Amino acid sequence: MFKLPPYTELKADGIYRYRRRVPVKAVKELGKGFLYRNLGKTKDEVLANWSEAHKEVEGLFEQAKQGAKIEAQVFAKKDEREKVLHLVEKHYGKEASEMLSAGVVDDNLEHALMGLADDLSGSIPRKTEAMLYSGKVPDKVITMTFLLDLYRESTTVGDVAKDKKSHNQIERIKADFAEALGTVKASKLPFQNITRADANTYRDYLLARISPNSVMRYKNTVNASINWYVKENGLDHISAFTNLLVKGSGHTKNDRLPLSQEDVSLLNDKFAGSSVDAIYKVLRDTGARVGEVAGILVGDFSLQNKTLHIKANDIRGLKTLSSERVVPLSDTALEALQALRTGKEDDQPIFDSYARANGNTALSAILMKHLRTVITTKQKSIHSLRHKMKDDLRNTGCDSSLADAILGHTTAGVGSRYGSGYKPEVMRQALVKVW
Numbered sequence: 001m002f003k004l005p006p007y008t009e010l011k012a013d014g015i016y017r018y019r020r021r022v023p024v025k026a027v028k029e030l031g032k033g034f035l036y037r038n039l040g041k042t043k044d045e046v047l048a049n050w051s052e053a054h055k056e057v058e059g060l061f062e063q064a065k066q067g068a069k070i071e072a073q074v075f076a077k078k079d080e081r082e083k084v085l086h087l088v089e090k091h092y093g094k095e096a097s098e099m100l101s102a103g104v105v106d107d108n109l110e111h112a113l114m115g116l117a118d119d120l121s122g123s124i125p126r127k128t129e130a131m132l133y134s135g136k137v138p139d140k141v142i143t144m145t146f147l148l149d150l151y152r153e154s155t156t157v158g159d160v161a162k163d164k165k166s167h168n169q170i171e172r173i174k175a176d177f178a179e180a181l182g183t184v185k186a187s188k189l190p191f192q193n194i195t196r197a198d199a200n201t202y203r204d205y206l207l208a209r210i211s212p213n214s215v216m217r218y219k220n221t222v223n224a225s226i227n228w229y230v231k232e233n234g235l236d237h238i239s240a241f242t243n244l245l246v247k248g249s250g251h252t253k254n255d256r257l258p259l260s261q262e263d264v265s266l267l268n269d270k271f272a273g274s275s276v277d278a279i280y281k282v283l284r285d286t287g288a289r290v291g292e293v294a295g296i297l298v299g300d301f302s303l304q305n306k307t308l309h310i311k312a313n314d315i316r317g318l319k320t321l322s323s324e325r326v327v328p329l330s331d332t333a334l335e336a337l338q339a340l341r342t343g344k345e346d347d348q349p350i351f352d353s354y355a356r357a358n359g360n361t362a363l364s365a366i367l368m369k370h371l372r373t374v375i376t377t378k379q380k381s382i383h384s385l386r387h388k389m390k391d392d393l394r395n396t397g398c399d400s401s402l403a404d405a406i407l408g409h410t411t412a413g414v415g416s417r418y419g420s421g422y423k424p425e426v427m428r429q430a431l432v433k434v435w
Contacts, residue, residue: 018053029064151225160357180205212248257379258387278336285330287389291360299346323408328428396433
């Protein structure tokens with residue numbers, strides 16, 4: 001006989017095995033009181049297999065420990081209703097949890113809940129234990145924080161950049177809401193408890209830090225989330241943020257100024273030969289949005305027709321349905337794009353550096369960096385090229401609906417939704433006067 005390693009025993013059938021008692025706190029996670037591993041019939045087999053068996057069992061213990069720790073953290077974050085339902089589902093299954101949630105508790109479930117309360121007594125909060133004994137859970141409280149999270153999920157569109165922007169805005173609103181009104185009103189009380197006075201307090205808190213227009217955007221998101229939830233659930237409730245006034249908000253003609261011809265001449269020289277020169281030329285000669293140009297594919301522009309088809313793809317979506325359009329390209333813009341398509345397939349992006357999530361943000365930053373070296377007026381930006389195109393079309397006598405079609409603006413009226421729109425040849429006639 002040789003000295004057996006720790007946790008090793010010889011069975012009656014002559015096989016050595018590793019036998020380990022499971023710590024009490026890990027029994028629930030592992031579902032058993034002992035763990036066994038066969039080690040073999042000989043000394044050599046035992047010595048060869050023991051280390052691996054010991055390592056595996058220790059790993060299971062550590063995994064159970066971490067699992068219990070994570071569950072405890074998750075459990076601590078739940079409200080009393082969620083804690084009870086979580087415990088019932090864990091021990092008796094989802095159907096039992098759903099029955100309790102719906103208030104359908106027969107004798108069998110009632111006895112099971114009382115038994116569970118006895119088994120867990122001392123290891124769970126007294127309030128949770130009392131609810132198990134009673135066989136009842138309170139109605140779910142829809143807080144402002146929870147409602148905003150639901151709204152974010154409902155408005156997720158699958159566009160990485162847009163979804164990230166929405167996520168960040170919602171998180172900012174939640175943080176501001178808690179700071180302005182307190183965590184109790186933000187995360188504990190029903191959203192219906194938010195009053196007009198609370199809405200005013202939230203608005204004034206934001207106005208002390210950000211511009212009125214930014215406050216309006218945040219306020220509109222809060223109001224939209226409440227109205228969405230009320231409509232989805234057939235509730236009778238009027239949002240406290242409805243028609244909330246934000247002094248100083250609203251667009252004026254001086255919010256964003258168009259570029260002058262002198263400005264454009266300076267930009268022509270500045271962008272010439274730069275890495276974004278082709279992009280600048282397309283923006284200048286089409287009035288397209290930066291995001292629209294950042295995501296164009298080789299197959300989106302036609303050398304034969306001298307046009308660019310602006311449409312949604314896997315790189316980016318579009319702002320509105322009317323944003324999809326076919327616009328004529330100037331010879332200058334076409335030549336710049338043609339030089340970048342060599343060796344590429346139709347489904348490949350023209351501008352590789354910006355064909356990604358948030359690529360339009362990076363592109364806008366690069367364009368603005370160039371622009372600010374020659375144009376310092378704050379009301380003028382790269383987006384002002386779009387404003388300039390609008391003004392130029394108007395000043396050359398272009399019909400407003402045709403200008404909207406070129407720029408991808410939504411045109412009011414039922415008639416605008418009929419037919420296939422203006423032909424590129426008609427758009428070209430208007431744009432040639434601008435070029």
